[in-house]
Amino acid sequence: VAIQTLTIVGVGLIGGSIGLAAKQRGLAKRVLGVGRRQASLQEALHRGAIDEVFVDSLEAVRQADVAVICTPVDLIADQVLAAAPHCKPGALLTDAGSTKAALVRTLDGRMPAGVSFVGSHPLAGSEKRGPEHADANLFDGKLTVITPTAQTNGDVLDRVTAFWRALGSEVLVMDAEEHDRSLALTSHVPHLVAAALATLLTPELIPLTSTGFRDTTRVAAGDPALWTGIFLQNRQAMLAGLDRLGANLDRFRQALESSDRATLDRLLAQSKSLRDAINDSSLSVRHQALNDKSLERRA
């Protein structure tokens, strides 16, 4: 057992999964859970994701050796700033938010002596919510991006890396701004587009949806408040991503308008080869590439 007391603030799908994975892998002796909704806390307790329920966040964080903040991204910075002065010396704070730059910028250089914060983003989850969907294997073979700054101590970076690896995740170290620019393209803009596509639906069209529509819009069933927070934190990179998407859509539109078969064929073939590249790059190859890149950056 590497961690005496692990505190999870926000025991939803991600927080609950961290608790389950930490317990089942023997990573933490005690897991304390903090949340606003009693029903979620009781469900997390019942499922064995946490050992003790705390309503007072500061009290739970005060006891933590490691604390993971799993609340909506726009709340994390304030919660870390409120909690940090109460932490034990040597305490490590991290999070599971989908955007990193604003958070890391806000917190950089503001931790009390002996207390550390490093941003984390586990690329795992689903459109489902709540500890009832928590899964001890949620992070298995997935990737967690860690975004240290120039201020981050090497030992602290090693601890947060070891933490996510112990939960089953691969780890990639990235600059927070680069993370946000990248995730705008691989997650946040696609989410916005899926939401915009879903609004094309009317009740009469529902029977005429097939697996294509369902997959393309699946993420639009995600929690609106959570995603509003993500969108607001990463709006600049998303606006740039929307510009690029708009240019791509325009190319298709022009080819459609002029019934230009050759261009449509070429555009679709290009998209197919990019999409196929995701399937073709097996997990092990991708992770090898990541580790090489990650080591390079840290060297």
Next chain:
Amino acid sequence: VAIQTLTIVGVGLIGGSIGLAAKQRGLAKRVLGVGRRQASLQEALHRGAIDEVFVDSLEAVRQADVAVICTPVDLIADQVLAAAPHCKPGALLTDAGSTKAALVRTLDGRMPAGVSFVGSHPLAGSEKRGPEHADANLFDGKLTVITPTAQTNGDVLDRVTAFWRALGSEVLVMDAEEHDRSLALTSHVPHLVAAALATLLTPELIPLTSTGFRDTTRVAAGDPALWTGIFLQNRQAMLAGLDRLGANLDRFRQALESSDRATLDRLLAQSKSLRDAINDSSLSVRHQALNDKSLERRA
């Protein structure tokens, strides 16, 4: 056995699945397969999707009681026009194309006496191709849209309805133009958008894609030539759908530009409720509604 000789022109994923389902359900005594690629024909034969291989399409269609044309949508009309004069009296021709209006318009009133064509679109399939992915249960619980015209004889409509039901599908009768306008929104525009999203990828971004990106862009792995044909056949309805999508995207963009939390929240909540409606409407309820609607139209 209701059909003595069933001919399938184009034994890919859909054609192969029709053959497998027809054989396994005892719907057809002989299944003849026609195709351009010998490898596909041999694979379909090997898997039991067809009983006999024909390279001469006219010869195979000449023997058919029912023939299903499963080639790319922009080839179907010419193939039906070429085959029809060779058909036996009483022969029923149908297809499995994703667009219907241009096809039905082209063929209406042009069948020889005793030969019938009715358009069909089974809403089933995947981004995969070829008879190696054929599945005898592909149509199980799925929907097939049938698009008769004012010229379509009631007995012929009953036969084509019975054919798809015997393969496991539910059936909805619709006007061809309405089908195309609807499918532009539920399938063709989403496909174009998935393809445009896939082009945001660069090799470095691949490890940062998660299930969200993969699902949102899955259909972009589909066959470019097949989808170019669909796009060209349904370009007017797609352009109208792209306009509606563009207006939705603009609403999101304006809210992002002005950091308008309330609007983002409202737009995302609206998308979620529309997307949730797909899951909430269970198959049986949806199909009941469809059957009621279908009966209503035919009354």
